[in-house]
Amino acid sequence: MLFSLLCTVFRTPLLALLGTDAQTLDATMGYMNWTVCCGALPAILNVVQSYMVRSEGSTLHASIGTMSGCLLNIVLDPIFILPWGLNMGAAGAGLATFLSNCVACLYFLVLARIKKGNTYVSMNPRLLRRLTGKQVRNILGVGIPAAIQNLLNVLGSTLLNNFTAPFGAAAIAAMGISQKLYMIPMQVSLGFSLGIMPLVSYTYASGNRARMKQAIVFAMRIVVVSMLVITVGYCLGAPAMIRAFMDSEEIIGYGSRFLRVMSLGFVFLCTDFLAVGVFQALGMGRNALLFATCRKVVLEIPLLILLNHFYPLYGLPFAQLITEVVLSCMGIVMLRRIFRMEKPH
Known part of the structure; x- marks a missing residue:
């Protein structure tokens, strides 16, 4: 969340540092707004949850969670990007990625709830005290x-x-x-x-x-x-x-x-x-x-x-x-x- 805030505040100099120019600035900023400014948390939480599930040997659930987001992204990309869909261009690609990561996070959260008592993986922040x-x-x-x-x-x-x-x-x-x-x-x-x-x-x-x-x-x-x-x-x-x-x-x-x-x-x-x-x-x-x-x-x-x-x-x-x-x-x-x-x- 801190990273999202910093990127939102300093996105113009950051994009200049990354090598954008007048031709690519608008498209890059549109993509960044969804994937970083709004989407950094679900993007990283998705990866963290996948690693935690895999650490117990549940490679199938880790793959399903990750692939569900990837497949949804593939489906949503043309709908959000192309003229026959929402015609959002690069911003549409970012929105598709953001929504896909949110769905993947939701899968892992539901999985942790269903397996409660049969897994060491927990999303309860109170356990950090231990x-x-x-x-x-x-x-x-x-x-x-x-x-x-x-x-x-x-x-x-x-x-x-x-x-x-x-x-x-x-x-x-x-x-x-x-x-x-x-x-x-x-x-x-x-x-x-x-x-x-x-x-x-x-x-x-x-x-x-x-x-x-x-x-x-x-x-x-x-x-x-x-x-x-x-x-x-x-x-x-x-x-x-x-x-x-x-x-x-x-x-x-x-x-x-x-x-x-x-x-x-x-x-x-x-x-x-x-x-x-x-x-x-x-x-x-x-x-x-x-x-x-x-x-x-x-x-x-x-x-x-x-x-x-x-x-x-x-x-x-x-x-x-x-x-x-x-x-x-x-x-x-x-x-x-x-x-x-x-x-x-």
């Missing part, structure tokens, strides 16, 4: 590194937008479309990472190191093969995929080059995500913080600046690729050390 200092430290030890990583992701996106903006609206659109397509395999990798976290936590706490290793290796094999297949598809079908968003030869030309470079990092991305998921499952907040710092501060942001100087615009996607290659190597080394750790006492 938190001990150790519990708070454990939560912050994992949560703060994850928060820093997300904040640095925003900083990286801001730099990327600002470096792309001088090349015009077509380049901005192409980069935006490429980033959206990049998010599909990224979410697949994230799904595997989140999916094994409860099992890794339980097996680590019980001392069943062999099963923990089997779960991690199994997930690694599945996701690496999946990413290889997706990489081939993206490299071959990049122009058609960009055209599905906007049928402009200039945008397709930019976007195809961006997307093909980005796709080369999919295999490394999934390894990085799995490693961070294991760190979070084991409460290794320092390792997660190390990865967050290396990802943006040490690697991606300096590489964006450097590559933009020597290879303007087209060098930007390589920053992400190089970052993922380095982090995946670090992840493999650190996972091997975890496999050799002694059983917890």
Whole structure:
């Protein structure tokens, strides 16, 4: 709620900082009004509730809650955006997202009520009084590194937008479309990472190191093969995929080059995500913080600046690729050390 208030008060300088111009300001502000100024709370509460439900192993309910919002968003988008519907444009897309997140939150609230007495998940704020200092430290030890990583992701996106903006609206659109397509395999990798976290936590706490290793290796094999297949598809079908968003030869030309470079990092991305998921499952907040710092501060942001100087615009996607290659190597080394750790006492 505080974030919504701050973004509402300072939205004009914030949007300027994020790289909007006269062509994109109105559309961006219309979208932001619904998704951030009004919608930050349900957007974040939706994610928090999903994680809490998944932590007990209820992956089906977590998926249903999340997917209900996603599917509703898909249905509402054309109705709110297009001329034959409410013709609200970008603001309509924001309103659809806001309503979808509210529905997903409602699902989790109803689920918590129905399962009352058979679950440890509760939305009762009075239970906060029972938190001990150790519990708070454990939560912050994992949560703060994850928060820093997300904040640095925003900083990286801001730099990327600002470096792309001088090349015009077509380049901005192409980069935006490429980033959206990049998010599909990224979410697949994230799904595997989140999916094994409860099992890794339980097996680590019980001392069943062999099963923990089997779960991690199994997930690694599945996701690496999946990413290889997706990489081939993206490299071959990049122009058609960009055209599905906007049928402009200039945008397709930019976007195809961006997307093909980005796709080369999919295999490394999934390894990085799995490693961070294991760190979070084991409460290794320092390792997660190390990865967050290396990802943006040490690697991606300096590489964006450097590559933009020597290879303007087209060098930007390589920053992400190089970052993922380095982090995946670090992840493999650190996972091997975890496999050799002694059983917890």
